[in-house]
């Protein structure tokens with residue numbers, strides 16, 4: 001059994017007097033899809049923000065790929081291989097899809113210390129990688145499209161593509177299917193499944209049929225706490241989960 005890539009131990013987050021998260025723990029294994037579900041206000045976004053460094057926790061510990069990152073900046077976590085689909089990406093609406101992706105890939109080469117602008121070979125590598133990412137996320141035919149003119153679904157795909165430019169070890173996806181039509185949902189679902197060949201996926205998603213069909217593990221939250229954690233089959237039949245989340 002491989003070590004978890006992300007190990008969160010009993011973190012707490014307070015907003016003033018309000019305890020938004022209490023003793024939240026999770027262990028995400030490499031090459032798995034681990035979903036986080038729960039009713040609105042359960043603390044899912046607060047948890048994502050603590051994991052990705054937007055708002056570090058008040059208590060507890062977070063370790064990522066062997067590094068203790070409890071109080072580390074979001075930037076440092078990205079450097080260690082953690083990506084979030086929207087927060088770490090800066091899409092420039094006036095640049096094309098390919099240009100935006102080139103920036104994301106170049107940023108990684110910079111941080112790896114490559115002198116990309118001197119080397120035609122490295123430039124060729126970047127172009128090939130940009131093309132490969134566009135193919136993976138299904139926007140190859142939009143390479144020359146101004147990013148601001150993309151459809152909602154294609155925009156979300158570009159956001160995931162930008163995160164992939166960092167070649168992360170784990171990607172955090174915050175409602176990747178929100179606002180998508182049926183075709184985009186199907187395509188994005190396939191994309192998420194393909195991601196786990198190369199990385200761990202931590203997923204917040206409201207589309208329960210998709211969550212139940214693609215996740216390896218599901219952590220269920222309610223009122224800032226973990227109330228269940230198991231495989232989709234067992235979570236689906238857990239009475240406490242049905243009570244808190246599914247409403248039956």
Ligand code: ADP
Pocket residue numbers: 015018020038039040041042043044045046047
């Ligand atoms: P979810 O993503 O599961 O819908 P959130 O993490 O957004 O839940 O919210 C959890 C709780 O924390 C909610 O009660 C919300 O009102 C509260 N909360 C979230 N952010 C803040 C904040 N910046 N200040 C005060 N309360 C907040």
